[in-house]
Amino acid sequence: MANTSFLNFKKLDKNTLFIGVAVVGIIVIAVLAFANNNGSFSFSDIFGDSNEKIAQKAIDYINNKGLSSSPASLVSVSSESGLVKMKIKIGGNEFDSYVSKDGKYLFPQVIDMNPPEEEGDTDTQATEEQKAQAAAAITKTDSPMLEAYVVSRCPYGIQMQRAMAEAVKTQPALADYIKVRYMGDISNGKVTAMHGDAEAQENLRQICIREEQPDKYWDYVGCQMEEGDTEGCEVSTGVSSSQLNACISDSSKGLAYAKEDFDLNDVYSVTGSPTLIINEGEVSEFNFGGRSAEAVKSIVCAGFNTEAEFCSTVLNEASAAVSFSKTYESSSGSSSASCE
Numbered sequence: 001m002a003n004t005s006f007l008n009f010k011k012l013d014k015n016t017l018f019i020g021v022a023v024v025g026i027i028v029i030a031v032l033a034f035a036n037n038n039g040s041f042s043f044s045d046i047f048g049d050s051n052e053k054i055a056q057k058a059i060d061y062i063n064n065k066g067l068s069s070s071p072a073s074l075v076s077v078s079s080e081s082g083l084v085k086m087k088i089k090i091g092g093n094e095f096d097s098y099v100s101k102d103g104k105y106l107f108p109q110v111i112d113m114n115p116p117e118e119e120g121d122t123d124t125q126a127t128e129e130q131k132a133q134a135a136a137a138i139t140k141t142d143s144p145m146l147e148a149y150v151v152s153r154c155p156y157g158i159q160m161q162r163a164m165a166e167a168v169k170t171q172p173a174l175a176d177y178i179k180v181r182y183m184g185d186i187s188n189g190k191v192t193a194m195h196g197d198a199e200a201q202e203n204l205r206q207i208c209i210r211e212e213q214p215d216k217y218w219d220y221v222g223c224q225m226e227e228g229d230t231e232g233c234e235v236s237t238g239v240s241s242s243q244l245n246a247c248i249s250d251s252s253k254g255l256a257y258a259k260e261d262f263d264l265n266d267v268y269s270v271t272g273s274p275t276l277i278i279n280e281g282e283v284s285e286f287n288f289g290g291r292s293a294e295a296v297k298s299i300v301c302a303g304f305n306t307e308a309e310f311c312s313t314v315l316n317e318a319s320a321a322v323s324f325s326k327t328y329e330s331s332s333g334s335s336s337a338s339c340e
């Protein structure tokens with residue numbers, strides 16, 4: 001019995017040894033194949049680059065290709081939905097981007113396609129009691145001012161601008177009590193924004209129109225949010241291009257106006273587009289029904305000591321469309337997301 005047991009053990013040991021040799025052989029073949037094809041070898045050739053290394057390659061790509069108006073830096077790295085998730089800092093602003101695990105594809109921005117109901121979205125479900133409580137918490141003045149902080153290429157910032165434009169279109173008197181301000185920074189004498197130079201330049205363009213051609217602002221924004229046609233919208237809405245270009249190129253005008261907005265970003269600790277401030281206090285549009293013309297009006301009216309006449313008029317209660325759209329209302333429903 002003892003001899004039989006010993007022989008079985010020896011047999012098992014040989015099998016194990018054979019398997020081990022086979023595995024080593026496969027690894028050696030892989031090494032030789034990589035060496036022959038590439039002329040060099042590293043473990044990353046087999047196991048792939050780390051998330052950190054992939055993320056840094058993306059940062060280098062952004063900087064080397066001039067995709068950002070100011071240098072991009074890596075804040076943190078993680079994994080999400082099978083992708084490498086990066087938190088990037090550009091011009092003082094942080095936002096999320098993604099890279100495929102093989103390091104081949106960069107996704108500067110992600111849009112969450114989950115239907116609002118799957119997220120427990122309650123944009124338009126604020127009760128009358130909640131609205132009353134939110135209204136009571138707003139500081140009252142004789143002439144309230146509702147400011148929306150946005151960036152011009154944020155889908156949700158555009159959504160907020162669309163709701164405000166609809167409110168002004170229906171009740172023009174509201175234009176005296178609402179104002180769109182912009183998020184960003186100034187680096188080396190140039191405006192920067194979270195989504196790159198194209199957004200930064202559009203922010204500056206809208207700031208200049210707001211300040212120097214205010215009677216054209218809402219018409220221009222209303223046109224711009226349809227397809228982003230800058231030149232076409234300047235012509236169709238009667239914006240003076242020469243006056244606009246002079247403002248953009250004159251640092252004592254365009255940059256000065258922009259700096260006022262950006263300084264207020266810091267005052268109110270604004271980090272997301274859109275963020276609403278009324279009478280110097282932050283307010284959530286979702287306590288008033290969401291991003292709709294009616295919610296905009298309701299917030300403004302909650303800031304009055306004595307309500308204006310237009311406060312008794314019910315405006316469009318439907319949630320405004322997200323991102324570029326030729327129609328006010330979107331069939332996809334409401335959204336409570338923001339760009340940060």
